[in-house]
Amino acid sequence: MNFIRFKQVIIIILAIPAVYFLCLLFISFINKPLIEDINVPDMTNFEFQSNQNDIRDNNNQIESPLTFDYKLIGYRAGSNNSSVILKKGNKEYVVSKGEKLEGVYELIEVSKDEVVFRKDKKLYKIENLVGISL
Numbered sequence: 001m002n003f004i005r006f007k008q009v010i011i012i013i014l015a016i017p018a019v020y021f022l023c024l025l026f027i028s029f030i031n032k033p034l035i036e037d038i039n040v041p042d043m044t045n046f047e048f049q050s051n052q053n054d055i056r057d058n059n060n061q062i063e064s065p066l067t068f069d070y071k072l073i074g075y076r077a078g079s080n081n082s083s084v085i086l087k088k089g090n091k092e093y094v095v096s097k098g099e100k101l102e103g104v105y106e107l108i109e110v111s112k113d114e115v116v117f118r119k120d121k122k123l124y125k126i127e128n129l130v131g132i133s134l
Helices: 002-030 052-058
Strands: 071-076 083-088 091-096 105-110 114-119 122-127
Touching (some): 083 105
Antiparallel strands (some): 071 083, 105 114
């Protein structure tokens, strides 16, 4: 008789956690999360638009710079995909060949000796001192 009683005690000990976990499973089915559709826009086609030109057009207090006082801090020169990194004050600008700096100065040429910008018919040249220890 002791063996049968021992088996019953073991089965009860194992049945209590099984019933507990079945209750938890049933409660998790009842409290399932509500899944809603969210419309995520297409992340492959970005268009970056600068508001600086709009601000200049709308606000007469902001004037275009009178002097070309940008400092060259980096460049990538090549037959295509040339670009420069310029600094003026605490702002840094990355300009690729053919693009305009602040909507005014167009980057014409990048070489290891100089960088050339154009505004209307006027050319602005910056001597390339990047990488040269002074």
